[in-house]
Amino acid sequence: MQQPEILGTAVGVSETGDPILMVYVNRDAANAEQAIRNLSGQVRGAPVKVELMDEIRAMGNTARQTPPISLGTSGGWTYDLANRYCCGGTLGGLVRIGAGLYILSAGHVFEGDTVLGGNNRIAQTGDPVIQPGLIDEQCNRYLAQTVATLVKKRSLATSNVDCGIARIVGGMVRTDGAILGIGTISHYISAAALNQHVKKSGRTSGLTRSTVSGLNATVRVSFTNECHGGTYYKTFNGQIVVNSPSSAFLRSGDSGSLLVQDVATNPRAIGLLFAGNTSVAFANPIGQVLSFLGATMVGN
Amino acid sequence: MPHIRATVSVSLVVLVLSSIVVCHQNMAQSTSPRPNRDINVVLAAHDKELLAIADVVGVYAGTLQDSQTPCLRVMLARKNPESERKIPRMIDGYPVVIQVTGTIRALDRP
Numbered sequence: 506m507q508q509p510e511i512l513g514t515a516v517g518v519s520e521t522g523d524p525i526l527m528v529y530v531n532r533d534a535a536n537a538e539q540a541i542r543n544l545s546g547q548v549r550g551a552p553v554k555v556e557l558m559d560e561i562r563a564m565g566n567t568a569r570q571t572p573p574i575s576l577g578t579s580g581g582w583t584y585d586l587a588n589r590y591c592c593g594g595t596l597g598g599l600v601r602i603g604a605g606l607y608i609l610s611a612g613h614v615f616e617g618d619t620v621l622g623g624n625n626r627i628a629q630t631g632d633p634v635i636q637p638g639l640i641d642e643q644c645n646r647y648l649a650q651t652v653a654t655l656v657k658k659r660s661l662a663t664s665n666v667d668c669g670i671a672r673i674v675g676g677m678v679r680t681d682g683a684i685l686g687i688g689t690i691s692h693y694i695s696a697a698a699l700n701q702h703v704k705k706s707g708r709t710s711g712l713t714r715s716t717v718s719g720l721n722a723t724v725r726v727s728f729t730n731e732c733h734g735g736t737y738y739k740t741f742n743g744q745i746v747v748n749s750p751s752s753a754f755l756r757s758g759d760s761g762s763l764l765v766q767d768v769a770t771n772p773r774a775i776g777l778l779f780a781g782n783t784s785v786a787f788a789n790p791i792g793q794v795l796s797f798l799g800a801t802m803v804g805n
Numbered sequence: 806m807p808h809i810r811a812t813v814s815v816s817l818v819v820l821v822l823s824s825i826v827v828c829h830q831n832m833a834q835s836t837s838p839r840p841n842r843d844i845n846v847v848l849a850a851h852d853k854e855l856l857a858i859a860d861v862v863g864v865y866a867g868t869l870q871d872s873q874t875p876c877l878r879v880m881l882a883r884k885n886p887e888s889e890r891k892i893p894r895m896i897d898g899y900p901v902v903i904q905v906t907g908t909i910r911a912l913d914r915p
Contacts, residue, residue: 700872782906
């Protein structure tokens with residue numbers, strides 16, 4: 506850590522489950538290659554793994570915005586408070602259905618409360634969707650602003666995707682669908698490809714970049730039936746896998762982020778991020794999401 | 806002539822051993838043929854049986870560390886030697902890589 510090229514260290518887990526020392530090196534540092542060569546292969550018996558990464562900046566898109574808001578920001582269901590906790594995620598992108606414009610997020614972010622349970626509520630069509638989410642306003646919905654109203658789709662119960670939508674309130678959301686740190690996107694979409702460079706903008710980790718490391722994943726994902734409620738599992742197939750070592754690409758609170766091509770202008774949407782662990786992140790293919798909703802992406 | 810008989814015997818042993826090695830190589834090749842089906846077809850044919858193994862939380866089509874060679878990746882919620890023994894190292898010509906990734910969960914609560 507005395508070398509300026511090294512941004513940080515962490516204890517990680519190898520593919521075989523053994524502890525390793527992760528060393529994060531600034532990819533843009535002039536002496537990055539020399540710094541990597543200087544690193545020992547092992548520290549006190551633990552193998553060392555080097556990860557190149559962008560310089561560490563303040564993360565997260567949690568601030569309340571002045572409307573009309575950009576997407577890739579903190580948000581969620583206004584009543585997402587139960588069992589003494591509040592929850593939320595990311596308002597990912599903007600889609601069009603007929604003449605209406607809708608915020609796209611994960612289904613479990615907008616309508617994940619499916620039992621009366623700890624708050625005597627179930628998410629309903631017409632409920633407010635707020636920015637930022639309760640988690641960024643001390644669980645007090647009156648400190649947030651209503652930007653859209655929920656249109657319940659029950660994707661988790663009825664399909665192979667985890668998506669939710671909310672109809673925008675006039676004047677509260679940018680109608681060009683711009684995303685924080687990314688800008689406007691294309692209205693065309695793209696299928697994922699192995700080793701493809703991708704990025705996303707999310708509530709917790711902000712703008713992050715990675716690569717597609719797998720396709721056609723069948724995954725068993727753990728959900729809760731309300732904020733900090735009971736656990737259930739759902740298996741998805743055909744999912745996109747994105748590298749996320751030590752959760753560097755996607756963290757808790759980033760659910761609902763739009764996965765897009767890592768190009769400078771008008772990237773195409775590729776997937777809707779909704780789950781992960783400390784190694785990889787998962788996205789529904791955006792084509793499946795739009796097909797389920799009967800929607801198109803808003804973009805140039 | 807005992808010396809000659811011994812030489813012949815040694816030659817026979819070498820011949821037999823060589824045959825066994827060749828045989829073994831042929832068998833090894835026959836158990837790991839070059840893939841002749843698309844990896845996604847292979848994945849679809851085997852994902853359910855892999856997910857039925859304890860602690861397996863996901864399977865997908867990925868690549869080896871060279872980022873080029875196609876392989877099947879199997880994700881485990883935790884290190885489980887018994888499950889790892891049950892997972893084949895090769896399926897229909899594709900190498901199988903086991904990763905301990907932890908549980909996969911929805912990411913809505915910081």
